[in-house]
Amino acid sequence: MAAACPCGSGASFAGCCRPYLRGEADAPTAEALMRSRYTAFVRRDAAYLASTWHASTRPLDVAEGLDEAEWRGLEILGTTDGLEGDDAGTVTFVAHHATGAISMGQHRETSRFVRVDGRWQYVDGDLS
Template identity: 70%
Template sequence: MVACPCGSGASFADCCRPFVRGELEPPTAEALMRSRYTAYVRRDAGYLHRTWHPTTVPSTLDVEATEWRGLHVVGTTRGGADDDEGTVTFVAHHSTGVVSTGTMRETSRFVREGGRWLYVDGDVD
């Protein structure tokens, strides 16, 4: 079993892979956030662009500079299967070189439009 990079404890095949491959849509804001983290780990800029709200998506995205090493979901507000908006607060551990490591804490905002969750933006602490 190959563990999913998102830290859910499930296998990649049973967790984020169906979302990243476009086979299924994430049912919650947290599931989208976890699949987007997995896309960063796997350097999948295409998935990140597809799941970014069109009003805030950047024209380019550098997924090569950072190595993501772990994710911890701190909490969620709304963002469930019956909601149209929600937030997810998380801490992501990363490395940008041999000796440069750190963490990033973000509260991400999501909206659901046309049955799909999309990342809008986030506040980084």
């Protein structure tokens, strides 16, 4: 049986986020990019995170802090625009994580995305 994708889509990793992380395809929607970025956090793939982070807001060291949390699940709460014909969109999500043997937490955010040269890019987000 194929391994499930960490993004929680229900699809296999090979049929979901892997082509994006490998650069074989571009995420067609803001939500697909959000899911693939979550998967990149799970896999500690700083190069993919950097390549999908808008240049105006990308930190100098994307890898900083990647090892601090063990990501345990993603819930997409809603999206606004961000479809194949759009130039911008938002995705509201909750990412569950552990930061030690017993410390559980959540990261809640409404992320903003824009399409640059036909590719979705993460701009920034509002924490809630």
